[in-house]
Amino acid sequence: ALPRDLEGRRVVVSAGGTREPLDPVRYLGNRSSGKQGYALARTAVQRGATVTLVSAATVALPEVAGAELVRAGTAEELRSAMHEAAKGADILVMAAAVADFRPTERAEYKIKKTDHDPRPIALTRNPDILAELVEARAEGQVIVGFAAETGDDSGDVLEHARAKLKRKGCDLLVVNAVGEGKAFETEDNAGWLLSADGSERAVELGSKSYMASDIWDAVVAFIEA
Ligand code: PMT
DSSP states (O other), X not given: OOOOTTTTOEEEEEESBOOEESSSSOEEOOOOOSHHHHHHHHHHHHTTOEEEEEEOBOSSOOXXXXXXXXXXXXXXXXXXXXXXXXXXXXXXXXXXXXXXXXXXXXXXXXOOOOSSOOOOOOEEEOOOHHHHHHHTOOTTOEEXXXXXXXXXXXXXXXXXXHHHHHHHTOSEEEEEEEBTTBSSSOSEEEEEEEETTSOEEEEEXXXXXXHHHHHHHHHHHHHHO
């Protein structure tokens, strides 16, 4: 049986990938399946937490029994949903893959094929939701960020990740090595957990539920330290 060590804690987890519309039928998106975020929400419920799952686009996944589900399509929607859910929450986990940019214009009608070359797509930067949550953090609220890093050299990946942890100001950073067949869309995940107190450890390749348990262990250790 899992420990009930999140009993009485209010947890918010974001999951999936945002979709940034170009017109009514097309969007810019990413390969996040939502599996890691849903596993985090499910494990938190099992460990006794009150859970809000803020879900962007995912593959078909079983619902997380016992969690409140809030749907968010775009980064802007995810942003409002996270700020709303963050009020009164003890722990925030940003597992969603948020688009860094959105099309500057969203066409009202389907963009038509024309005889001339298409216009390039102009992009506008999206807000950094994690940075905003850190900025607005309530006293004692624990914030967990993710970092999807490409690269085969773990030294490089960790170097980038340590810098990201500092820059983003969160308490824990879950580092995924991503790339062909890694992290996004897969059943398994592996990586490192970096804590703002300087501790670091590797998470061996295992199911996303296994990774989720490791992340909650690290969160509980951080709270109790
Ligand atoms: O969904 P799965 O298929 O199971 O895959 C899981 C995953 C690989 C998507 C997940 O484990 C993961 O790594 N999620 C974060 C991916 C990501 O967007 O990383 P990033 O390095 O671009 O962003 C760093 C952090 O900032 C993340 O916590 C992200 O949620 C947050 N962010 C990013 C951009 C933005 N505009 N706002 C944000 O809050």
